[in-house]
Amino acid sequence: xxxxxxxxxxxxxxxxxxxxxxxxxxxxxxxxxxxxxxxxxxxxxxxxxxxxxxxxxxxxxxxxxxxxxxxxxxxxxxxxxxxxxxxxxxxxxxxxxxxxxxxxxxxxxxxxxxxxxxxxxxxxxxxxxxxxxxxxxxxxxxxxxxxxxxxxxxxxxxxxxxxxxxxxxxxxxxxxxxxxxxxxxxxxxxxxxxxxxxxxxxxxxxxxxxxxxxxxxxxxxxxxxxxxxxxxxxxxxxxxxxxxxxxxxxxxxxxxxxxxxxxxxx
Amino acid sequence: xxxxxxxxxxxxxxxxxxxxxxxxxxxxxxxxxxxxxxxxxxxxxxxxxxxxxxxxxxxxxxxxxxxxxxxxxxxxxxxxxxxxxxxxxxxxxxxxxxxxxxxxxxxxxxxxxxxxxxxxxxxxxxxxxxxxxxxxxxxxxxxxxxxxxxxxxxxxxx
Ligand SMILES: Cc1cc2nc3c(=O)[nH]c(=O)nc-3n(C[C@H](O)[C@H](O)[C@H](O)COP(=O)(O)OP(=O)(O)OC[C@H]3O[C@@H](n4cnc5c(N)ncnc54)[C@H](O)[C@@H]3O)c2cc1C
Ligand code: FES
Ligand code: FES
Numbered sequence: 001x002x003x004x005x006x007x008x009x010x011x012x013x014x015x016x017x018x019x020x021x022x023x024x025x026x027x028x029x030x031x032x033x034x035x036x037x038x039x040x041x042x043x044x045x046x047x048x049x050x051x052x053x054x055x056x057x058x059x060x061x062x063x064x065x066x067x068x069x070x071x072x073x074x075x076x077x078x079x080x081x082x083x084x085x086x087x088x089x090x091x092x093x094x095x096x097x098x099x100x101x102x103x104x105x106x107x108x109x110x111x112x113x114x115x116x117x118x119x120x121x122x123x124x125x126x127x128x129x130x131x132x133x134x135x136x137x138x139x140x141x142x143x144x145x146x147x148x149x150x151x152x153x154x155x156x157x158x159x160x161x162x163x164x165x166x167x168x169x170x171x172x173x174x175x176x177x178x179x180x181x182x183x184x185x186x187x188x189x190x191x192x193x194x195x196x197x198x199x200x201x202x203x204x205x206x207x208x209x210x211x212x213x214x215x216x217x218x219x220x221x222x223x224x225x226x227x228x229x230x231x232x233x234x235x236x237x238x239x240x241x242x243x244x245x246x247x248x249x250x251x252x253x254x255x256x257x258x259x260x261x262x263x264x265x266x
Numbered sequence: 267x268x269x270x271x272x273x274x275x276x277x278x279x280x281x282x283x284x285x286x287x288x289x290x291x292x293x294x295x296x297x298x299x300x301x302x303x304x305x306x307x308x309x310x311x312x313x314x315x316x317x318x319x320x321x322x323x324x325x326x327x328x329x330x331x332x333x334x335x336x337x338x339x340x341x342x343x344x345x346x347x348x349x350x351x352x353x354x355x356x357x358x359x360x361x362x363x364x365x366x367x368x369x370x371x372x373x374x375x376x377x378x379x380x381x382x383x384x385x386x387x388x389x390x391x392x393x394x395x396x397x398x399x400x401x402x403x404x405x406x407x408x409x410x411x412x413x414x415x416x417x418x419x420x421x422x423x424x
Binding site for chain 1: 317
C-alpha cells in the first residue's frame with residue numbers, strides 16, 4: 001500500500017525523504033508500479049513553485065526539476081532542447097513527465113538525461129548549496145537525492161550541440177539507443193568534447209572512446225570516422241526486447257557518425 | 267487508510283468525491299465519480315485509452331494521482347456532446363467510421379479536442395503527432411486521422 005504526502009516547500013519534502021519514500025515528479029514511471037501494487041511505501045510530493053521555475057535567458061539556463069517536457073517545448077529560448085523534449089513519449093507523457101523524473105527513469109528511458117550529461121549540466125540538490133554534475137548522480141540511481149533544479153550551459157550556437165534518438169516505432173517509440181554530443185570549438189579545433197549515450201549501460205553515460213577521438217580535432221570526415229570506430233568503447237548495453245547488447249554495440253558507431261555528420265553540415 | 271476529499275471541475279461542473287490513498291485518476295473517475303468514458307487499457311501509460319484533459323492538456327489518467335486533480339479542470343469524452351447534439355469531432359468520427367470496437371474512441375476524441383482547441387487548422391502531420399499517444403487496434407488510424415481533419419475543416423468554415 002502506498003501513502004501520499006504533499007509538502008508546501010521542497011525543504012520540507014527533503015526532510016520527509018528517507019525510509020521507503022520516493023519523490024513524485026510527473027509519476028509516469030512511479031504510477032506504473034503503484035498501479036501494479038508494487039509502488040514504494042511512501043510517495044512524497046511538493047507544491048513548491050520553485051519546482052516549476054524556468055529561467056531560460058542567459059548563458060546558464062535554470063530549470064526546476066518539476067518542469068515538464070511540454071513546458072520546455074513551449075519556451076522559445078530553450079530551442080536548443082526542443083529536439084530532445086519532442087522525442088520523449090507522446091503528447092500525454094510530455095505533458096506529465098518531468099526533467100527530474102527523467103534523470104532517474106530506468107532503462108530504456110532517460111533521453112533527456114543523456115542530453116544534460118552531454119551539455120555538462122549540473123543538478124542543484126534540495127536543501128544543499130552548490131550543484132553537482134548530472135553524470136555523478138547517475139551512480140546514485142538506487143537512492144536518488146532530491147533534485148530541486150538543473151543548471152544547463154547554453155550552447156553558443158546550434159552547431160555545438162546535437163541529439164539523436166533511434167527507435168523502432170515513430171513517433172513515440174522508446175530508445176534502441178540515444179546519443180548526444182556537445183562539441184565546442186576554438187580556432188577550428190574541438191575543445192572539451194562531450195558525448196553521452198542512453199540505453200548503452202545501466203544508466204545514461206559518457207562516451208569516452210568517442211570523446212577521445214574528437215578532442216583536439218577538426219570536425220571533418222577523418223575525425224568523424226575515428227570517433228565512429230571508437231564509439232562502442234567502454235559501453236555496456238543491456239539486451240532487451242528492442243535490441244541485443246551485441247546489436248547496440250554494433251550500431252553505436254553508425255549512429256554516432258550520422259549525428260556528427262549532421263553537426264558538420266551545421 | 268485515510269480517504270481524501272477531492273474537489274475539481276468535471277466537464278464544466280463542480281464535482282467532489284473521496285479518493286483512496288494512491289488511487290489513480292482513471293479509477294477515481296470511473297468508480298468514485300461514475301464517469302465511465304475514460305477507458306482502462308493497460309494502466310501503464312502505453313495505450314492512451316484513459317486520456318483526459320487536465321486544464322486543457324491531454325494527460326494519462328491512469329498515471330495521474332486522483333488527489334492531484336484537486337482544483338483543476340478535468341474534461342472527458344462525456345462532456346463533448348451538448349445534450350443530444352454531438353460535438354463536431356463525434357459527428358466526424360461517425361461519418362468516417364473512425365470507431366470500430368470504440369474502446370480507443372474516448373481517448374482519441376479528447377486528444378483531438380486538445381489539438382483543435384490549440385490549433386484549429388492542423389496539418390495531417392500535426393494530427394498524427396497529436397494522436398501518437400493513443401493506440402487503436404481496429405481502424406488502422408486512417409479513418410481517425412481523416413475524421414479529425416474533417417472536423418477541423420468544418421470548424422474553419424463555420
Ligand atoms: C508511454 C511512455 C513513453 C515513454 N517514453 C519515454 C521516452 O521516449 N524517453 C524517455 O526518456 N522516457 C520515456 N518515458 C518515461 C518517463 O515518462 C520519462 O522518463 C519522464 O521524464 C519521467 O518523469 P516523471 O516526472 O514522470 O517521473 P516519476 O515517475 O515522477 O519519477 C521517476 C523516478 O525519478 C524520481 N524523481 C522524480 N523527480 C525527482 C526529483 N526531483 N529528485 C529526485 N528524484 C526524482 C522518482 O522518485 C522516481 O524514482 C515514457 C513513459 C511512458 C509511460
Ligand atoms: S490505461 Fe492509461 S495508458 Fe493505458
Ligand atoms: S476502434 Fe477498437 S481500438 Fe480503436
